[in-house]
Every structure is written in structure tokens, then in C-alpha cells.
Amino acid sequence: MNSTTKHIPVLLKETIDGLNLRPGDTVVDATLGGAGHALEIAKRFGRDIHIVGIDVDGASLRRAEVKLKKIGAFYSLIHSNFQNLERILGEKGITRVQGIYFDLGWSIDQFESGGRGFSFQKDEPLSMTLGDNAADYKFNAHQIVNEWDEENLRSIIESYGEESHAYRIAKGITTARANGTIRTSGQLAEIINSSVPKYYTWRRIHPATKTFQAIRITVNDELNVLKSSLGSAYNVLESGRMVEVISFHSLEDRIVKRTMRDWDDEEKGKMLTKRPITASSWETNLNPRSRSAKLRIFQKK
Ligand SMILES: C[S@@+](CC[C@H](N)C(=O)[O-])C[C@H]1O[C@@H](n2cnc3c(N)ncnc32)[C@H](O)[C@@H]1O
Known part of the structure; x- marks a missing residue:
């Protein structure tokens, strides 16, 4: 399987530093994609962190697995929509995790080779389902x-x-x-x-x-899925640990901001980013896609 990727992970250092992981932790990458973030965790911690990678797109998951295996990471992969988070983790016997992050949207690889009509620069049949199973979509x-x-x-x-x-x-x-x-x-x-x-x-x-x-x-149904999945992420997170979301447009960011602010108001923890973390000019020069990225971090009480 060809595992080469053109996707450049955004806010990489900020996202991984923000999780404050420790050896022995289990972390969920809810949007594994090209595994850019997951590989950084594996590079820093080797097999001391268990990475649970989720992606609704099977081809992304297969590409990611080649890379994770090569680097010798300790990982489990789940082919599913992250809206099923609690159930799918439960099925793996995981009831608590020590970090969870979402890097929303899709990767350039899906855009270029997905064949589902995501790109207006290509002439592909119009499907636009992120997942592989047409029956999952209304x-x-x-x-x-x-x-x-x-x-x-x-x-x-x-x-x-x-x-x-x-x-x-x-x-x-x-x-x-x-x-x-x-x-x-x-x-x-x-x-x-x-x-x-x-x-x-x-x-x-x-x-x-x-x-x-x-x-x-x-x-x-991306906005409803995001809303309900943030609730699931909070439920599975261990006390004192972080949930992080990188979003790329204002509709998503608004949901993330409101959800975290509500949690903060309800004293369920602390929104660590009153203002979202954005990419440095160094990063935006390297990767123009990072220009619209916003990272928000919440620490569960
Ligand atoms: C921006 S990419 C992640 C890139 C990855 N962090 C990296 O640096 O390589 C987003 C990924 O999330 C997946 N995705 C989007 N919505 C999803 C959902 N509701 N459930 C599971 N995966 C989803 C997409 O298929 C895509 O592979």
C-alpha cells in the first residue's frame, strides 16, 4: 500500500504539547487521517503511549497503519465515525482515556484521490460521503x-x-x-x-x-456529529486531562467554543484557550492550509 502523503499536519507541536501526555497514557486521535499527529506522539514517546486512531475513511486508515507500523508505534485502529466514540472504545475495553484530539475536515490525500467528488478541480462522481458505506448516509x-x-x-x-x-x-x-x-x-x-x-x-x-x-x-451531518461527539469525548476523558479540537471554519469553531465555554460555566473543567491557538507565520508560509486552523483546548476537572 502506498503510504506517501502530501498532507502536512497543522499546529503539530501545539497540539501534542497541549495534551501533556505521560508514559502509560492512552490517547485517542479521533481523526487519524495521514497520522501526522499520531506519528509525532510515537516519535516522542515510542511505545509508552497507546494511540487509538479512528477514521471514517478506510483508505486513510490503511495509509496511516503502514506509517505507524514502520515507526514501531503502540496503536489500535478503529474504522468508524467518531460519533460512535463511546461505543467503539467500550468494545475495545477502553473506558477512560488520558487525552483526545480532533483535527477536523479531511486530508489533501482524500481530496486528491478520494474519487468522491470533494474537489471542484476534479471531475468525479458526486458523492461527498466521508465514510465508505453509502448506506450510512441519508x-x-x-x-x-x-x-x-x-x-x-x-x-x-x-x-x-x-x-x-x-x-x-x-x-x-x-x-x-x-x-x-x-x-x-x-x-x-x-x-x-x-x-x-x-x-x-x-x-x-x-x-x-x-x-x-x-x-x-x-x-x-458534520455539525450535529461534532456537537454530540464532543459530549462523548468529555465522557470518556479522565479527570485532569485534555480534549482538543482543531477546526478550519467558523461554523465548527463556534460549536467548539460554545461547548467548551458551557462546560467551563458548568464548572466541568477549564477552557485553557480563551482565544484559539493559531498557526505562526512560519507555519502558514510552509502550509497555507494552516492559515484558517484554530486549536481550542479544554481540561476536564
Ligand atoms: C484533517 S484530517 C486529519 C489529519 C491528521 N491529523 C494528520 O495530521 O495526518 C481529518 C481526518 O478525519 C476524518 N474524519 C472526518 N470526519 C470524521 C468523522 N466524523 N469520524 C471519523 N473520522 C472523520 C477524515 O476522513 C480525515 O481522514
């Missing part, structure tokens, strides 16, 4: 784009994409599909491109970026 991107009415389309593009041209894009999609089914990510990107005003196509980000984000969030 609908996929193809259904949203071809079957949802214009008002529902506008609503998700506006709320989950925070897209100011949601109305035009929703109209563009329903007009285009009247002439034939929209089958691929490339087709969808082209429709979005021709629906927005000309000036919008000259900006740094592609005009389809926000709409693709909105559809992906909807297909994977």
Missing part, C-alpha cells in the same frame, strides 16, 4: 444537487457555506439540471462558476469552494 451530494428544491439548496449554501451568492448559485443549479442530470464535481463547479458575478471568479478562492463545503457538511 443522502449524497448527487441527490442534493439533482433533487432538492431551490429554496433548500439556497438555505444550506447560505448557512453551511456562508456564501453570499447562495441565491444565484441555487438558481444556477436548478436551471442547469433542467437540461440534464448533474453528474460530476467538475460539472457542478462549472455551473457555480457561471452563476456568480464575474468579479467573484477573480478572487483567491475558487467560487465553488463554499458551496462544496456546504454540500459536504450536509451530506455528513
Whole structure:
């Protein structure tokens, strides 16, 4: 299996330092991905830390395993959505963990070779499910784009994409599909491109970026999953230990911030990051994706 990765882990030192791990600990990487963070733990602690790596994407998990094995890490891998956290840890006989972190979103490897229509720079069938099993999802991107009415389309593009041209894009999609089914990510990107005003196509980000984000969030129910999973993370965490979340857009960060602030108010522990930790200019130069990353840390009482 080819384990090469283009994904560069974000806020690596900050995330691992923030966990304050000790030999003998079990730590959960809820979004193993390219194992960038997990490998750093293995480098620092060798086999003294048990890393439980979760990912909903089987291909990511297989790529990560090659690397973890090579470095001689002490790990267990679980192919699942992190919304099942408590149950899947329970099935492994793990009732308490000494750290847990989420690095949300997806890795560049999934973007480039996932084949599920995540990228508007590729021409792939529109699925956008993060997991491998289509039956786990109520609908996929193809259904949203071809079957949802214009008002529902506008609503998700506006709320989950925070897209100011949601109305035009929703109209563009329903007009285009009247002439034939929209089958691929490339087709969808082209429709979005021709629906927005000309000036919008000259900006740094592609005009389809926000709409693709909105559809992906909807297909994977990402915001509800995040909310409930933070509660599970708190439940499985040992007293005095840290839960950390790296998020990449304001909708996720708002959920993380509110949840941690509520826990703090309820005296369930302490939000260690009143302001999120962000990437240094050194890191953003090296990895432009890190520009939007925000790390928040909560310590359980
Ligand atoms: C940004 S990547 C993680 C990268 C990793 N920290 C690294 O540095 O290599 C996010 C990973 O989380 C996975 N993921 C996203 N949502 C998930 C969910 N609800 N349950 C489990 N895994 C999820 C994605 O499949 C992806 O592999």
C-alpha cells in the first residue's frame, strides 16, 4: 500500500504539547487521517503511549497503519465515525482515556484521490460521503444537487457555506439540471462558476469552494456529529486531562467554543484557550492550509 502523503499536519507541536501526555497514557486521535499527529506522539514517546486512531475513511486508515507500523508505534485502529466514540472504545475495553484530539475536515490525500467528488478541480462522481458505506448516509451530494428544491439548496449554501451568492448559485443549479442530470464535481463547479458575478471568479478562492463545503457538511451531518461527539469525548476523558479540537471554519469553531465555554460555566473543567491557538507565520508560509486552523483546548476537572 502506498503510504506517501502530501498532507502536512497543522499546529503539530501545539497540539501534542497541549495534551501533556505521560508514559502509560492512552490517547485517542479521533481523526487519524495521514497520522501526522499520531506519528509525532510515537516519535516522542515510542511505545509508552497507546494511540487509538479512528477514521471514517478506510483508505486513510490503511495509509496511516503502514506509517505507524514502520515507526514501531503502540496503536489500535478503529474504522468508524467518531460519533460512535463511546461505543467503539467500550468494545475495545477502553473506558477512560488520558487525552483526545480532533483535527477536523479531511486530508489533501482524500481530496486528491478520494474519487468522491470533494474537489471542484476534479471531475468525479458526486458523492461527498466521508465514510465508505453509502448506506450510512441519508443522502449524497448527487441527490442534493439533482433533487432538492431551490429554496433548500439556497438555505444550506447560505448557512453551511456562508456564501453570499447562495441565491444565484441555487438558481444556477436548478436551471442547469433542467437540461440534464448533474453528474460530476467538475460539472457542478462549472455551473457555480457561471452563476456568480464575474468579479467573484477573480478572487483567491475558487467560487465553488463554499458551496462544496456546504454540500459536504450536509451530506455528513458534520455539525450535529461534532456537537454530540464532543459530549462523548468529555465522557470518556479522565479527570485532569485534555480534549482538543482543531477546526478550519467558523461554523465548527463556534460549536467548539460554545461547548467548551458551557462546560467551563458548568464548572466541568477549564477552557485553557480563551482565544484559539493559531498557526505562526512560519507555519502558514510552509502550509497555507494552516492559515484558517484554530486549536481550542479544554481540561476536564
Ligand atoms: C484533517 S484530517 C486529519 C489529519 C491528521 N491529523 C494528520 O495530521 O495526518 C481529518 C481526518 O478525519 C476524518 N474524519 C472526518 N470526519 C470524521 C468523522 N466524523 N469520524 C471519523 N473520522 C472523520 C477524515 O476522513 C480525515 O481522514
